[in-house]
Amino acid sequence: MNLTRSLIRVRRRSAFLASVFAALAALLLTPTALAQQSLPSIEQLVNEPFLDDYYSNVVYGYQIVNDTQHFASRYVGNALNCKNCHLNSGTKADALPLNVAGMYPKWRAKNGKRNGIGLRIRECFVYSMDGIMPPDDAPEVLAIAAYVTYLSQGEVMGAEPEGRGVPTLPATGYDPNPANGRAVYLEQCASCHGEQGGGVGDMPPVWGMNSYNRGAGMNRIDEAAGFIWANMPLGQDKSLTHQQAFDVAAYLNLQYRPADPRQSKFLKLLEDLLP
Amino acid sequence: MNWRTEVFAGVVGAILVIPQGITFAYLAGLQPEYGLYGAIFVTLFTSFLGSSSMMSGPNTAVAILIGSAVLPLAGRGSPVYIDYVFILCLMVGLIQLLFWLVRGARIFQYLSPSAISGISAGAGFLIVMASLDSILNLSTFNTTFFYEKLYIIVSDAKDLISPYSLFIGVVTIAGGFIGRRYSHRYFLIVAVACGYLAGMLVSFIWPQPVTELEYLGRMPLQWLPLHVPTVNIEYLMTSIKLIPYALTIAFIGLAQSLVIVRELRMTTDQEIDLDKEVYAQGLANFLAPFFSTFAGSGSFNRSKANRSLGASTPLSGIVAAGFVLLLITFLGPILTYMPMAAMAGTLFIVGLDMIKWSDVKHYAPERPELVIYLATFVGIVFFGLATGIAIAVFLSVSVFLLRISQLDLSVERDASQATLKVKGSLFYASVSHLTEQFRTLRDQDLTVDLQYTTHIDQSAVDFFTHEAGSMATHGTALTLLVNDQQRAFLLSLGLSDTITLRSTQPDEGDAASE
Structure with missing residues (x-):
């Protein structure tokens, strides 16, 4: 009787000591534990059998960015995917990376109002994807917002992340020359984007009715030139000169593409209704 | 069977179901294509497996319940949300198949018609609110309550309400009400067309970045949208919360379907097997997730249209399913620019139609029915559809129990003895009504006339035995007037032999008159 009781007591005491040690260890290790507990990588998340609401939306957003044609087909009007401009699923610096959640809401001149991340994403669908503006509570918008938030972990709120957007090229002193741009395009770009700009295989169309419309940011020569210089040809970043990038951008802008949805409403209606 | 009539009815059914499928998918919190798949596959399976000309498919009450069940678990329309909806539908299908296994179709006879009308009116109110x-x-x-929403809308009208959207919605509703004057069957189509044209007008004048109108968008439709629902241990653990909703949905789906089927069986000469219909509903809902859609049930309005066109076999439902598939393949590009405001306008009309003043008048003379109707409606409006349905079931069953435990007693007494006629069912709940009568009649010889009693149970026999004993102490005797069957039954239950059993056979009656 006595023996068992003391045994129990010993056991209890040892259990108590163990729990104290465990608590102390936990307290001491917390900072390192937090540091080690980094974000699960997107590959880990994709293979997870069950995810909570946030992470499932992150994965859904990742899927939309990579295969917009399939996962967000409801609001897409052309043949592009988000990853065509936001290279490496929106993680490559100087290629419009998506780690910008901390910068929103902010005022933008484009629509003259305060923009949340939701409105920014919805405008992508209208201009770059030449489609329909999703409602602000569309699952697709919320998913992309979750993915953008996931990518922005570790960035400073309100500050501009490293390599945001595209680099601004310095003025070269010469006007962009579309004729030279055509020569560069045919030599360097046509193998992937096609001589008629329609895209070859998986490569995106850069003009034509399956490309971005006149309201897209890429339709501005500065922006397109910065993007081309920093990222094109794919795998040979920054191999073109600034002037060549400007020339190619000017050449692209001369081609036909869907109208700006803000201006030619009638044209837009016809574009959408006639296949 | 006239197959031309069936095919035509099916085509009309298909036209009617497309706006409903889209809007009910919206109510369930899903993308429109899921509703359209429901209009195809749930309709197909129920008609194929069932035995009646009832049109099944997406249903308002079921859609609202799916929405309110899954919304606390995940964001509207997100991948996890859709997985939960599929699990919920699997549960609903299994529960309904369980109903079929225990031949439970007759349970639904106890649901009072006023409860069904009340649920329908309440669902109509919820639809109107959702369409706003x-x-x-x-x-x-x-x-929490609907008037808060109305208050917010009114007080912040300037910031909240989009005039473009309101314009389209009002045109749609006006088109519906004007169209109804000319055609009772197709006015919803007229309403949708008006809304679509209003949407075109708006998009012609103002660009979409300004109006921010919500469009239906391009639907990624497939002819055979096969899908294996994700079922793993984590989903099952978290979807335990869905079980009460699954029960409610299974119940309300079957209740609505069986009300329609019963009406068809009473008013037409179709050969309808209620259990087979339960089986069809259950299996269709169980298979729904495998075809990327959600559960449904019989539809009142489409079944009515189907009947008025003269359809009398399941063929019309099968044709409707096939024709939806054809229609959406061709209508898809046009539907892309359908404003959601136009869809919601039709939803508004449908919801308003479900709240009928004539129902109140119909049930007004019968007090309990009126109470069930109003309590169900108020319950749904204030506490949600699931609570309202629970109230409806509880009240129907209570009223039913109160009614059958009521005994119709009439006393004839003269100087020496009294006769007590008992009509109704004599069982543990109703025996207590006899006690009072026995107390007042104790000092006389008593004859209890049981020939109009439908059922007698052990507690009644015990009661008679006990009373006969106490009457003997007062010097009086108890006689039971029974028929042969009842005599054998009472003796087998151990009736005391101090009670005289008198038969009601004619020859015995002659003997008594001697």
């Missing part, structure tokens, strides 16, 4: 979201282009927001 899209008509006014609000982001979805939930309030």
Whole structure:
């Protein structure tokens, strides 16, 4: 009787000591534990059998960015995917990376109002994807917002992340020359984007009715030139000169593409209704 | 069977179901294509497996319940949300198949018709409230009670309401009400067309970045949208919360379907097997997730249209399913620019039609029915559809129990003895009604006339034995007037032999008159 009781007591005491040690260890290790507990990588998340609401939306957003044609087909009007401009699923610096959640809401001149991340994403669908503006509570918008938030972990709120957007090229002193741009395009770009700009295989169309419309940011020569210089040809970043990038951008802008949805409403209606 | 009539009815059914499928998918919190698949596959399976000309498919009450069940677990329309909806539908299908296994179709006879009308009216109210979201282009927001929502809408009208969207919604509703004067069957189509044209007009004058109108969008439709629902241990653990909703949905789906089927069986000469219909509903809902859609049930309005066109076999449902598939393949590009405000406008009309003043008048003479109707309606309006349905079931069953435990007693007494006639069912709940009568009649010889009693149970026999004993102490005797069957039955239950059993056979009656 006595023996068992003391045994129990010993056991209890040892259990108590163990729990104290465990608590102390936990307290001491917390900072390192937090540091080690980094974000699960997107590959880990994709293979997870069950995810909570946030992470499932992150994965859904990742899927939309990579295969917009399939996962967000409801609001897409052309043949592009988000990853065509936001290279490496929106993680490559100087290629419009998506780690910008901390910068929103902010005022933008484009629509003259305060923009949340939701409105920014919805405008992508209208201009770059030449489609329909999703409602602000569309699952697709919320998913992309979750993915953008996931990518922005570790960035400073309100500050501009490293390599945001595209680099601004310095003025070269010469006007962009579309004729030279055509020569560069045919030599360097046509193998992937096609001589008629329609895209070859998986490569995106850069003009034509399956490309971005006149309201897209890429339709501005500065922006397109910065993007081309920093990222094109794919795998040979920054191999073109600034002037060549400007020339190619000017050449692209001369081609036909869907109208700006803000201006030619009638044209837009016809574009959408006639296949 | 006239196959031409069937095919024509099926085609009309297909035209009617497309706007409903889209809007009910919206109510369930899903993308429109899921509703359209429901209009195809749930309709197909129920008609194929069932035995009646009932049109099944997406249903308002079921859609609202799916929405309110899954919304606390995940964001509207997100991948996890859709997985939960599929699990919920699997549960609903299994529960309904269980109903079929125990031959439970007759349970639904106890649900009073006024409860069904009350549920329908309450669902109509919820639909009207939900349609306001899209008509006014609000982001979805939930309030505890409906008047809070109305208050917010009115007080913040200037910031919240989109005039473009409101214009389209009002044109749609006006088109519906004007169209109804000319055609009772197709006015919803007229309403949708009006809304679509209003949407075109708006998009012609103002660009979409300004109006921020919500469009249906391009639907990624497939002919055979096969899908294996994700079922793993984590989903099952978290979807335990869905079980009460699954029960409610299974119940209300079957209740609505069986009300329609019963009406068809009474008013037409179709050969209808209620259990087979339960089986069809259950299996269709169980298979729904495998075809990327959600559960449904019989539809009142489409079944009515189907009947008025003269359809009398399941063929019309099968044709409707096939024709939906054809229609959406060709209509898809046109539907892309369908404003959600126009869809919500039709939803508004449908909801308003479900709240009928004539129902109140119909049930007004019968007090309990009116109470069931009003309590169900108020319950749904204030506490949600699931609670309202629970109230409806509880009240129907209570009224039913109160009615059958009521005994119709009439006393004839003269100087020496009294006769007590008992009509109704004599069982443990109703025996207590006899006690009072026995107390007042104790000092006389008593004859209890049981020939109009439908059922007698052990507690009644015990009661008679006990009373006969106490009457003997007062010097009086108890006689039971029974028929042969009852005599054998009472003796087998151990009736005391101090009680005289008198038969009601004619020859015995002659003997008594001697």
